[in-house]
Amino acid sequence: MAATPATPGQPAIQIRDLVRRFGDLTALHGISLDVHPGEIYGLVGPDGAGKTTTIRIIAGLMDADQGSVVVLGLAPDDPRVRESVGMMPQRYSLYGDLSVGENLDFFRQLFCLPRAQARQRIQRLLALTRLSPFVDRRADDLSGGMYKKLALACALLHEPRVLLLDEPTNGVDPVSRRELWTLLDEFVAEGMAVLVSTPYMDEAERCHRVGLLHCGRLIAQGVPATLVHDLDHPVFVVEGGDRAVLQELVEAAPEVQAASPAGARLRVVVKPGATAALRERLAGVDAHLEPTRASFEDVFVARIGALEEAAA
């Protein structure tokens, strides 16, 4: 029933020029992206960028105003697609008064999985998420991290070919976050296509490809390492000088694209070709620039800074 043959090379999710409005507000201004089988695609951006709206449209929970969405070769609200798509919403969306086991069993039945076959999967998922000792615990009594792992287990129960995760690690402790990502890697290795949204830049670097979403627009797309490598803005840490004076100076300097605190010091993303001018300016306050490795976050702030400058 759910067997839409996967043509080799054809993306599992294909979005073209997606537009969605809520009244006067345009949440998505024409987004296009592909997610392939065996790939984790990270949708990265701050709150309100349009991540949840994008995921909901792909899951068939909302309609697009314009543009096209094809999931496994079908329209997203086609009942056959739902058999092969797993979704983990951002909000708490399991049943808090049901136990871990009851929640899993409910979703097992909704997907009409035979009990014997499902039991093995449930055992495996419980083991992977290390929730086995808590089968009888009410979902409401789980910690944030355990709850998210249960939600992930519920979304994976029917072995979907496409997995949609809306900020799965929001409110989760660092250890559980790492566990969640390790889990994802395991399933992706089996050929699943994963679209994950996150506001955390460090998580973006764990994706195969990322799209930077800002105010309803994809402002950059690509392999994280390549995006970092291709950043034409040099990145430095400011050494020496008085912190308060430096902060004011750096923020006002036209050569600086973006500045952010890095421990006790300042990290600056400098506009292309403006390094010399900034060095001179800093020499006046007894400070100098130390080169440092660009990170994914630098890419993001550089892109947004450039956009906002262009708009002003």
Add this chain to the structure above:
Amino acid sequence: MRARRFLIRVWALAHKESLHIRRDPLTLYLGLLLPLIMALLFGFGISFDIDHIPLAVADLDRSPQSRALVQDFVAAQEFEYRADLLDPDRAIRLMASDRATAVLTIPQGYARSLDRGETAVVGLQIDASDPNTAQQALARADIMAQVATARIAAEAGLLEKGSGGLPLSARTWTRFNPAARSALFLVPGVTAYVLALVAVLLTSLAVAREWERGSMEQLFATPVGRLEIVIGKLLPYLAMGCVQVLLVMTASAWVFDLPFRGSLVLLAFASLLFMLGMLGQGLLISVITRNQMVATQTSMLSAMLPSMLLSGFMFPIDNMPLFLRVISHLVPARYYIAILRGVLLKGNGVAELWGQVAMLALFALVMIAVSTVRFTRKLA
């Protein structure tokens, strides 16, 4: 294959919903305890039957005849002797302070008038701030006066002994509820009211909760269809409604001797239709409001108040102004109460009640159809 999957999903949803019900003390209370409490409360506490009406007497005659009249009034316990007034002007104060509902004044010379064969006049004042009580007190006083007249006439030899009474007497029968007990009148109303309350409120809360807590999003992301959600959600509450009807009927039969004179099958069928209509209304409310708070208030306004006020539960529909009579036709409780009273008290069957049953079926059909259509599998 498709039918099997449909049934599996409906069962999954119904089972999940029954787990919610079992774990929520409020739902259990509303569903099972409240109907019993209401039935007993209305059956016992809220009674239109009035006896032991507090009576004060201003006997200015102080004769054996006047004492016999007072005895006539209190003998049947319709009136209860509370106070003796020397000053008839204090009557109004006594009624104002609620110590007496009726004051009987026997003027000086009462015995003498009777002896002379003249018409003796006595006065009865009744507190009419509660018209229902006043009316009943008046009716009872009338009967007492007749009883006294007959006795006096017989004593005076005006009537032949054992001849049967006064020249004119009407013999009246009250049928179906011979003792005119309000419990028998109210229990059908309570049943309908409680079912309306629980069915509309609980369903609307159940679906609105799913929206509010975000689980609808997860549900919509699975292959489950909207008809499956609707049926799966309604089934447990339908079962609960059946338990309620049985509980209220059994308790009422036991405690109030509620008779059962008509067709059990018809009653069961009508109850099912009525519940489906109420469940459908609850569903429609929650599909539109998506919010527990608003759903509760809408349920109150659209189901509970009409079921209590416009259904004939307590206030006869025939006495309402035209405007309200027209609206009452949209209140399913009206038909259900008519069916309950017909089946329980009058022994009615399909021949008398098919019209009411048809209205219930129509209401249920419209509600469930409209709410299923309005229930889109989209978040926005």
